[in-house]
Amino acid sequence: MTEINSFPQALTIAGTDSGGGAGIMADLKTMQECGVFSTAVVVAVTAQNTLGVQDFQALSPKMINEQFQSIHDDFDIKACKTGMLADAEHVQLVYDNLQKYDFGPLVLDPVMVAKGGAQLISDEGIDLIRTKLSQLATIITPNMPEAERLADMKIESQSAMLVAAKKIQALGAKNVIVKGGHGDTETVRDLVLLESGENFWMNSPRIETIRTHGTGDTLSSAIVSSLAKGSTIKEAILFGKKFVEAAIKNTIQVGHGHGPLNHWAYNQTSEELNDEI
Numbered sequence: 001m002t003e004i005n006s007f008p009q010a011l012t013i014a015g016t017d018s019g020g021g022a023g024i025m026a027d028l029k030t031m032q033e034c035g036v037f038s039t040a041v042v043v044a045v046t047a048q049n050t051l052g053v054q055d056f057q058a059l060s061p062k063m064i065n066e067q068f069q070s071i072h073d074d075f076d077i078k079a080c081k082t083g084m085l086a087d088a089e090h091v092q093l094v095y096d097n098l099q100k101y102d103f104g105p106l107v108l109d110p111v112m113v114a115k116g117g118a119q120l121i122s123d124e125g126i127d128l129i130r131t132k133l134s135q136l137a138t139i140i141t142p143n144m145p146e147a148e149r150l151a152d153m154k155i156e157s158q159s160a161m162l163v164a165a166k167k168i169q170a171l172g173a174k175n176v177i178v179k180g181g182h183g184d185t186e187t188v189r190d191l192v193l194l195e196s197g198e199n200f201w202m203n204s205p206r207i208e209t210i211r212t213h214g215t216g217d218t219l220s221s222a223i224v225s226s227l228a229k230g231s232t233i234k235e236a237i238l239f240g241k242k243f244v245e246a247a248i249k250n251t252i253q254v255g256h257g258h259g260p261l262n263h264w265a266y267n268q269t270s271e272e273l274n275d276e277i
């Protein structure tokens with residue numbers, strides 16, 4: 001049994017994206033490219049493309065519980081993540097299942113609003129992420145608006161990002177990444193606050209593109225993959241940033257709106273680099 005289950009396996013607990021660029025679809029593509037076998041608990045189904053979210057529906061509590069059970073009964077999950085959780089009832093269900101089963105470190109991506117502006121979780125759901133689910137997070141990865149909501153403050157400076165990260169850590173999340181993708185500064189700055197209190201910035205040049213559908217999902221899934229393969233928290237975070245940067249930079253022309261990332265890019269560009277050596 002141990003031998004059969006020796007390949008690194010990870011789990012995403014999130015919503016699907018019929019357009020293939022975000023949510024569970026981005027998670028599976030990322031994990032595949034990162035050399036990790038991916039499994040999924042579908043919490044909600046969205047009718048979505050690069051132009052926006054046309055509709056969504058959350059699955060029944062019974063279906064959610066059964067998916068958790070199925071995954072627990074057969075796989076050896078080394079790390080997991082959450083994405084779109086729809087509403088308070090589903091946040092609670094996910095919380096209960098993560099208490100019941102050990103799926104390794106949790107990367108909590110507190111997805112609230114899609115790039116096109118659609119709300120992907122109710123206000124009560126966000127409150128429950130704040131007060132409950134964040135306590136289970138090994139790493140929480142809010143973008144700026146999400147960090148403002150979780151920390152209950154405006155973030156208008158770099159020092160405010162650190163204050164917000166500390167407030168989010170005080171909710172119970174061990175490590176915090178406040179992502180700096182939203183904004184128009186020339187440099188994108190993500191702030192990392194580790195459990196030890198150490199903090200540092202991950203800076204990269206802002207890539208001028210509207211093709212940023214699924215950036216947060218891709219970052220968190222690359223981190224989960226790295227954790228599933230045994231990396232430390234810091235190594236996994238630094239790897240995640242490199243993976244998402246390559247995926248944004250090497251854009252692919254798909255769809256008419258906020259297009260998807262290039263999940264092949266990290267491996268292709270490193271192969272090209274290897275060829276040159």
Ligand SMILES: Nc1ncnc2c1ncn2[C@@H]1O[C@H](COP(=O)(O)OP(=O)(O)O)[C@@H](O)[C@H]1O
Pocket residue numbers: 142143144179180181182188189190204205206207208209212214215216217219241244245248
């Ligand atoms: N235009 C961009 N250029 C470079 N990096 C970006 C850009 N947009 C987002 N990122 C990076 O993508 C990751 C996800 O960030 P962000 O887009 O803020 O998250 P979300 O998808 O949750 O809104 C972060 O590491 C961020 O720095």
Ligand SMILES: Cc1ncc(COP(=O)(O)O)c(N)n1
Pocket residue numbers: 014015016017022023024046048083084111113114115116120212213214215216217
């Ligand atoms: C199912 C699902 N999960 C997450 C996102 C967020 O991704 P983005 O902020 O890039 O639109 C999304 N649009 N859809």
